[in-house]
Amino acid sequence: xxxxxxxxxxxxxxxxxxxxxxxxxxxxxxxxxxxxxxxxxxxxxxxxxxxxxxxxxxxxxxxxxxxxxxxxxxxxxxxxxxxxxxxxxxxxxxxxxxxxxxxxxxxxxxxxxxxxxxxxxxxxxxxxxxxxxxxxxxxxxxxxxxxxxxxxxxxxxxxxxxxxxxxxxxxxxxxxxxxxxxxxxxxxxxxxxxxxxxxxxxxxxxxxxxxxxxxxxxxxxxxxxxxxxxxxxxxxxxxxxxxxxxxxxxxxxxxxxxxxxxxxxxxxxxxxxxx
Ligand code: AHZ
Numbered sequence: 001x002x003x004x005x006x007x008x009x010x011x012x013x014x015x016x017x018x019x020x021x022x023x024x025x026x027x028x029x030x031x032x033x034x035x036x037x038x039x040x041x042x043x044x045x046x047x048x049x050x051x052x053x054x055x056x057x058x059x060x061x062x063x064x065x066x067x068x069x070x071x072x073x074x075x076x077x078x079x080x081x082x083x084x085x086x087x088x089x090x091x092x093x094x095x096x097x098x099x100x101x102x103x104x105x106x107x108x109x110x111x112x113x114x115x116x117x118x119x120x121x122x123x124x125x126x127x128x129x130x131x132x133x134x135x136x137x138x139x140x141x142x143x144x145x146x147x148x149x150x151x152x153x154x155x156x157x158x159x160x161x162x163x164x165x166x167x168x169x170x171x172x173x174x175x176x177x178x179x180x181x182x183x184x185x186x187x188x189x190x191x192x193x194x195x196x197x198x199x200x201x202x203x204x205x206x207x208x209x210x211x212x213x214x215x216x217x218x219x220x221x222x223x224x225x226x227x228x229x230x231x232x233x234x235x236x237x238x239x240x241x242x243x244x245x246x247x248x249x250x251x252x253x254x255x256x257x258x259x260x261x262x263x264x265x266x267x268x269x270x271x272x273x274x275x
């Protein structure tokens with residue numbers, strides 16, 4: 001009989017000192033902040049593209065990665081498929097990425113369908129969080145970039161709730177994480193959308209952010225993957241932020257390009273880091 005099967009229904013818990021709970025959480029979190037104040041890669045945004053980049057880095061345990069997500073719950077748009085319906089469509093050949101994650105799907109000729117988008121998001125999230133080299137800081141927003149001589153050298157961070165309260169309180173200064181490469185996967189809409197490339201435009205480091213074109217699934221997915229690249233030294237853009245940055249079409253609820261764009265962004269970063 002398994003240990004769990006032997007557990008009485010009205011089990012009594014081992015005693016604990018309340019302060020020890022605080023100490024466990026505080027020392028571990030603060031140690032992570034110390035360890036990850038300087039990293040190889042920062043990924044901004046843990047939607048499908050950012051998570052796919054993070055997953056690729058789990059295959060390179062020597063590369064230290066901070067994954068920053070403004071929401072309490074990571075996953076961005078990858079908890080629902082389209083119009084709040086939960087099945088997720090992934091066009092081939094991105095099903096190979098799902099195979100690597102060992103995720104089940106229904107097979108069609110040119111695409112596959114997951115019974116629930118959460119199956120992708122929870123599986124990839126579990127693998128990223130369990131890794132030794134990628135640290136997820138959720139409820140944390142990137143408010144700005146560190147720029148040195150025209151190169152992105154890291155990000156400026158704050159608790160996401162503080163970021164939301166800047167309009168109601170006087171100066172609440174942020175923190176920083178220095179990085180060799182920043183992968184911007186901020187998505188396209190919502191209060192935080194495309195913040196990485198919008199900030200580059202404000203600073204005059206890129207000409208403009210043309211924004212999304214109208215929906216065209218076929219053109220959109222190929223274009224996002226093809227244009228996943230270093231936009232200025234030190235910053236690689238991935239996911240729907242690519243479509244914002246280069247004015248390519250939106251694809252709507254087909255997710256293959258997010259997976260392959262995130263993977264490509266990470267591989268480009270690995271190539272740079274390894275020279
Ligand atoms: O909370 C955001 C979301 O989880 C997070 N984020 C954005 N800006 C941030 C900041 N600091 C910290 N400054 C930030 N976190 O980034 C995540 C972006 O996820 P997403 O799902 O919006 O973008 P994605 O590019 O990974 O995937 C897009 C999915 C879409 S949208 C679309 C369409 O409209 O046509 N089609 C697809 C497949």
